[in-house]
Amino acid sequence: MSRAFPVTVFHNPACGTSRNVLAMVEAAGYRPEVVEYLQAGWTADQLRALFAEAGLTPREALREKEAAGIDPGLLDASTRDDAILAAMLAHPILVNRPIVRTPLGAAMCRPSEKVFELLDRRPDRFVKEDGEVVDLR
Secondary structure (H helix, E strand, O other), rough: OOOOOEEEEEEOOOOOHHHHHHHHHHHHOOEEEEEEEEHHHOOOHHHHHHHHOOOOOOHHHEHHHHHHHHHHHHHHOOOOOOHHHHHHHOOOOEEOOOEEEOOOOOOOOOOHHHHHHHHHOOEEEEEEOOOOEEEEO
16 A cells, blocks of 8 residues: 555545545545535635636536535626635535645546546556446456
8 A cells, every 4th residue: 555645535435426525535445535515614825726726617627416405696607706716615515526645636527437547556446336347457
């Protein structure tokens, strides 16, 4: 297991995609830092930096399904990014997941296989929790 190549997974354990990404990182031989952001919360600076590194705007990182239930106005095209960011700080569930950061960059890993673009090694094969086989050879 490698610690020389740091991997951080911003994780929601209730999300199947997030669980698969974490398992993929571990199957590649990493011991990632796992940030359960629903418990830890976010800071504005942290989100701004993470979104900038991943090439995302707050709107692109907004989990629309949750936004519809919390504040449907967030889905309006005229809603400014600073208002979306403020809502994400108040309701961490509004940030789509999982987001992974490594020395190769950061990305929202949807679909889950996107995580392999951020790793310097990967397993030959991975089986997702739903039984789908990902052949990486």
